[in-house]
Amino acid sequence: MGWKLSILLLCFTISTQAQKTLSLKTSQDKYLLGKHLSILPDSLGKLKLKDVTSATHQNKFVASNSNNPNFGLTQTVYWVKINLKNTENEPVLWFLENGYAITHYIDFYVCNASGKTIFSAKGGTQYPFRERLVDYRKNIFPIKIPAKTTYTYYFRFQSKTSMQILLTAWNPIAFAEKSNNELYFWGGYLGIIISIVLYNLFVAISLRSLSYTFYIIYIACFGIIQLSIEGLAYQYIWPNATWWTNNNIPFLILLSGFASVSFTQGFLVTSESKKWLHKTLNVINYINASFIIILLLPYEISIKISAPMALVTLLVLLITGIVRLREGYRPARFFVIAWFTFIFGVILLILKNFGIIPTNFITNNTAPIGSALEAILLSVALADRLKVLTQERDEATQKTLSIQKQINEKLETKVQERTQEIAEKNAELMMQNEEIATQRDVLEQQKIAIEEQHIHITSSITYAQRIQQAMLPKFETIKQNFVDGFVLFKPRDIVSGDFYWFAKLEIPQEDPKMIFAIIDCTGHGVPGGFMSMVGNELLNEIVYQRKIHHPCLILNEMHEGIRRVLKQGETGNRDGMDMSIVTIEPAQQLLRFSGAKRPLLYIQNNQMTLIKGDKLPVGGELVSLGRSFAEHTISFEHPTVFYMYSDGYQDQFGGESDKKFMSNRLRDLIFSIHQHPMQQQKDILSKAHASWKNQKSQVDDILVTGIKLK
Known part of the structure; x- marks a missing residue:
C-alpha cells in the first residue's frame, strides 16, 4: 500500500577523492555506477551545463561511496558526472539505465575529451513516453564510445519524488536478456x-x-x-x-x-x-x-x-x-x-x-x-x-430443524393448555403496544417542540450576532486614520463578550483626536454579548454626548455607568469589564493610555515597552469610593506601533503540555513579527493560535489589535 515510498532505502555518503575513469569491457554484462559517480548538489536549481563544466564547479564535485545514492524527498537538483572509457579496438554500444522509474526530470549530456557537448537528451516522467530514446519502462540512454576513447557523461536530476540515483551501465545483450526476464x-x-x-x-x-x-x-x-x-x-x-x-x-x-x-x-x-x-x-x-x-x-x-x-x-x-x-x-x-x-x-x-x-x-x-x-x-x-459461513448455516439449519421437531412433539400434548395463555398474552401485548404507541406520539411531539425551540433560540442568537457586528466599527474606518493596523477578532461562541470601539473627534478640526479601546466583558456568548452592548452605549454617551476624552476619565465614567445601569449597589451584581483605551492626538504626536486590568504594548526604535493597566475593573465592585485610573502619556515622534489585547489569546490551553499560551509568549511573538506588514502580523497570530490550540476547544473570546502610528 505504498510502503515503497515510505521507507528510506539507504543513507548516501560521499568522499572528496578525485574521480577516476571507469574502463568498460564488453566481456562484462553490467557495471553498477554508483561508486564511480561524482555528484554536485544545486540547491537553487539554476546551474546550466556550461556552469558545472567550468573549473569553479568542477572542483565542487564529490565522489560517491554508495552504489545507490539516495537523498530522499528533496527540492535540490543534483548534477552527476562519470568518465567512461572504451578499452576495445572498435566502437562499443552501452545502455545507461537509471533504475528509479518515477524520477520527474533527467537531462543527459555527452562531452568529448575537449569538453564539447556532442549529444544531449531528456528523460523522466514529466515528458511523454514517446519521447524516450528507448521504449522501456525505465530511463535508458544509449551511448556509443569510439575505440580507445574516454567520454564524460553528465546527468541533471530533478524530482519531487524520492531522489534516487541508481545508474547502471548495461551490455546491450545482457540488457535484452534482463528485459525479457x-x-x-x-x-x-x-x-x-x-x-x-x-x-x-x-x-x-x-x-x-x-x-x-x-x-x-x-x-x-x-x-x-x-x-x-x-x-x-x-x-x-x-x-x-x-x-x-x-x-x-x-x-x-x-x-x-x-x-x-x-x-x-x-x-x-x-x-x-x-x-x-x-x-x-x-x-x-x-x-x-x-x-x-x-x-x-x-x-x-x-x-x-x-x-x-x-x-x-x-x-x-x-x-x-x-x-x-x-x-x-x-x-x-x-x-x-x-x-x-x-x-x-x-x-x-x-x-x-x-x-x-x-x-x-x-x-x-x-x-x-x-x-x-x-x-x-x-x-x-x-x-x-x-x-465457515456455509458450515455454520448448515449446522444452524440442522439445529433449528431438530429443535423444531422437539417443539412440535411437545406442542401436540400442550396445545390446548397453551391456547388460553397465549390469548391472554396477546391481549396484554396489544395493550402494551397501545401504551407504547401513545408514549411514542408524546415523545415525538416533545421532540418537535424541542427542535423548534432550538431553531428559534439559534436564530435569535444569530440575529444578535448581526446586531453586534453592526455595532462594531468597520476596520477600514479605523485603518484609514492610521498608517496601518489590524484587528484579530475570534468570538468563542456566536456572539462575543469582547469588542472594540473607535471614535474620531474633529472638533476643533485643527486638533482632531482619535479614541480607540478594546473591551473584555464578563463572560462570553449571550451574557457577554449583552454586556458588550451596554459597554458600547456607555462609551458613545461618555465620548460623544458628555465630551469626555481623557482615557482615565472615560474609565472612571464607565465604572460608574456600569454600576448605575446594573444597579450593583442594590442587587450585588458583580459583572463588569476589563479595558485598554488610548486617546491619540496627531497634532501633538501624543498617545494617552489608561487600562483597567489590561495593558498597552508599544514598540519604538526596536525597543518594546509594556505599560500595565491598573488592577481595577470597570464595574463589578460593590464599593467605588477612593478609586481612580492612572493616565500614561507616550510621544510618537519616532515610528511607533502599539498593541492592545484581551486575555483570551494568552489563556488558550494547548501545546505539547496542554498549558496556557501565557502573556510572555504572546509579547515575544508580537515583538518577533512587529516589523512585518500588519496584515501579515494578523495572519501569523491567527495561525500561531490555531497551532497552539490544535484539536482543543477555544476557551474564551479572542481580541488582539495592532496600530502603526508613524
Whole structure:
C-alpha cells in the first residue's frame, strides 16, 4: 500500500577523492555506477551545463561511496558526472539505465575529451513516453564510445519524488536478456492480479458481498501502484498522461488503504469485536477517505501524507487480525498469514537495501512477490470464510430443524393448555403496544417542540450576532486614520463578550483626536454579548454626548455607568469589564493610555515597552469610593506601533503540555513579527493560535489589535 515510498532505502555518503575513469569491457554484462559517480548538489536549481563544466564547479564535485545514492524527498537538483572509457579496438554500444522509474526530470549530456557537448537528451516522467530514446519502462540512454576513447557523461536530476540515483551501465545483450526476464516476471504478476480480480468479481456479483468488492478495489489499486512504481503503467497504460503518472501513487495509496480497511471490517466482522478496535478502523478510514482531495495537493505534500498513512494502516490491520484470531474467529487465520507474508517481503527488501542479504532476482522483487502471495492468501481467506459461513448455516439449519421437531412433539400434548395463555398474552401485548404507541406520539411531539425551540433560540442568537457586528466599527474606518493596523477578532461562541470601539473627534478640526479601546466583558456568548452592548452605549454617551476624552476619565465614567445601569449597589451584581483605551492626538504626536486590568504594548526604535493597566475593573465592585485610573502619556515622534489585547489569546490551553499560551509568549511573538506588514502580523497570530490550540476547544473570546502610528 505504498510502503515503497515510505521507507528510506539507504543513507548516501560521499568522499572528496578525485574521480577516476571507469574502463568498460564488453566481456562484462553490467557495471553498477554508483561508486564511480561524482555528484554536485544545486540547491537553487539554476546551474546550466556550461556552469558545472567550468573549473569553479568542477572542483565542487564529490565522489560517491554508495552504489545507490539516495537523498530522499528533496527540492535540490543534483548534477552527476562519470568518465567512461572504451578499452576495445572498435566502437562499443552501452545502455545507461537509471533504475528509479518515477524520477520527474533527467537531462543527459555527452562531452568529448575537449569538453564539447556532442549529444544531449531528456528523460523522466514529466515528458511523454514517446519521447524516450528507448521504449522501456525505465530511463535508458544509449551511448556509443569510439575505440580507445574516454567520454564524460553528465546527468541533471530533478524530482519531487524520492531522489534516487541508481545508474547502471548495461551490455546491450545482457540488457535484452534482463528485459525479457523482467517481462516474463511482470506478465506473471499481472496475470495473477487480473485472475484474482476477475474471480472475486464473479463471486462478489454472485453473493452481492461488499467485502469482496472492497477486496477487489484493494488488489486492483495495489497492482496499479506496483506497475506505476516500476514504470510499467507509464509505458503501457497511460504513456501520454504525464500529470496522472506523477500524481496517481498518493491517490491510489489512500484509496487502497480505504478499501483494505473496509474489507477488513466486513471480513473480520470487527463490529462484534472490541469497540476501540472498530472505532480505530473507522478513524483511519475517515483519513483514507481524503484520497479525492489529495489530488489537489502537490506531490511532495501528498506523498508525505499517504506514505505514513499506509504504514499506520498496515500495522492496524495486522493488529486487527491478531485480535480477532485470539478471540477465536477462524477466518482470521489466513488473513494474519497474508499480512505477515507481505510484511516479510518488506523486511527482505530492507535487509537487501542495507546489504545484509545478497541482491538477486528474488530480493529485488520481494514487493511484487509478497503482494501476489498476499493477494492469493486473502483469496484463500475469503474462500475459507465462505466455507465457515456455509458450515455454520448448515449446522444452524440442522439445529433449528431438530429443535423444531422437539417443539412440535411437545406442542401436540400442550396445545390446548397453551391456547388460553397465549390469548391472554396477546391481549396484554396489544395493550402494551397501545401504551407504547401513545408514549411514542408524546415523545415525538416533545421532540418537535424541542427542535423548534432550538431553531428559534439559534436564530435569535444569530440575529444578535448581526446586531453586534453592526455595532462594531468597520476596520477600514479605523485603518484609514492610521498608517496601518489590524484587528484579530475570534468570538468563542456566536456572539462575543469582547469588542472594540473607535471614535474620531474633529472638533476643533485643527486638533482632531482619535479614541480607540478594546473591551473584555464578563463572560462570553449571550451574557457577554449583552454586556458588550451596554459597554458600547456607555462609551458613545461618555465620548460623544458628555465630551469626555481623557482615557482615565472615560474609565472612571464607565465604572460608574456600569454600576448605575446594573444597579450593583442594590442587587450585588458583580459583572463588569476589563479595558485598554488610548486617546491619540496627531497634532501633538501624543498617545494617552489608561487600562483597567489590561495593558498597552508599544514598540519604538526596536525597543518594546509594556505599560500595565491598573488592577481595577470597570464595574463589578460593590464599593467605588477612593478609586481612580492612572493616565500614561507616550510621544510618537519616532515610528511607533502599539498593541492592545484581551486575555483570551494568552489563556488558550494547548501545546505539547496542554498549558496556557501565557502573556510572555504572546509579547515575544508580537515583538518577533512587529516589523512585518500588519496584515501579515494578523495572519501569523491567527495561525500561531490555531497551532497552539490544535484539536482543543477555544476557551474564551479572542481580541488582539495592532496600530502603526508613524
